[in-house]
Each structure stands twice: as structure tokens, then as C-alpha cells.
Amino acid sequence: DALNEDANGRSIQLRTKPNNFGTPQFTVLLKEVTREDGEVISGDVTTASGEVSELFAKTLTSGQSWELEKDVIVITSRDVADEEQAARADELMAKLTSKAFAQNL
Structure with a gap:
């Protein structure tokens, strides 16, 4: 189930589907950015x-x-x-994008 789409934050938040296997439902948030030459760039974001x-x-x-x-x-x-x-995704993304790709490996 979709809980939230945030075009400005480039993120989506979803809840996993109920199942018959005893696996509990949980929520997942995905946040993305794109960089060119190490700098965050903006395109046309849609949700x-x-x-x-x-x-x-x-x-x-x-x-x-x-x-x-x-x-x-x-x-x-x-x-x-x-x-x-x-908020946690924002913190982690700031930390991730403060370094070059090779430094994050």
C-alpha cells in the first residue's frame, strides 16, 4: 500500500502487503537523488x-x-x-552525498 509520495523529497513510503505466511507487515521508505560530477542535479520529478x-x-x-x-x-x-x-533518510542522504562515489564504497 502506498502511504506517501514526496516529489520534493524524491521519496516514496509503502507498506508491505498482508500475507498468509506469517510474515509481519512493515513499512519501507525509498529516497533517491541523482548526481552529475558529484553534484546533486534536479530533473522533472513526478510521483x-x-x-x-x-x-x-x-x-x-x-x-x-x-x-x-x-x-x-x-x-x-x-x-x-x-x-x-x-527524517532519517534525509540524514543518511546528506551523509552519502557529502562524499564522492569512490569514498562511499
Whole structure:
């Protein structure tokens, strides 16, 4: 079940489906950003029930390439309470994006 989509925060929060296997339901929050040359860039962000997407466009010449880095944070209610997930994801993303990709490996 979709609980929240936040285009500005580039995040979605979902609750897992009930099941017949005894696995408890939990909440998952996903937050993403995209970087170019280590800097966070913004595209056209859209949300729908249970999804967030971001569209980027760039004109390249023949043989030219464009390298993007996608950073993703996933938090579950098994570790962080539902109401605290967005703030915790913001903290983790700030820490992640303060370093280059190679430093985060």
C-alpha cells in the first residue's frame, strides 16, 4: 500500500502487503537523488501511487557520453519507526552525498 509520495523529497513510503505466511507487515521508505560530477542535479520529478520518477534530458554530440550517479536510501520500519523514516533518510542522504562515489564504497 502506498502511504506517501514526496516529489520534493524524491521519496516514496509503502507498506508491505498482508500475507498468509506469517510474515509481519512493515513499512519501507525509498529516497533517491541523482548526481552529475558529484553534484546533486534536479530533473522533472513526478510521483504516482507507490512510485517516484525523475526525467533528465541532455543533448550529446556523436561519441559523447553522460555519466550519472544514482544514490538510493532504503529504510524499513524494522529499523526506524514509520514517522521517523523521512527524517532519517534525509540524514543518511546528506551523509552519502557529502562524499564522492569512490569514498562511499
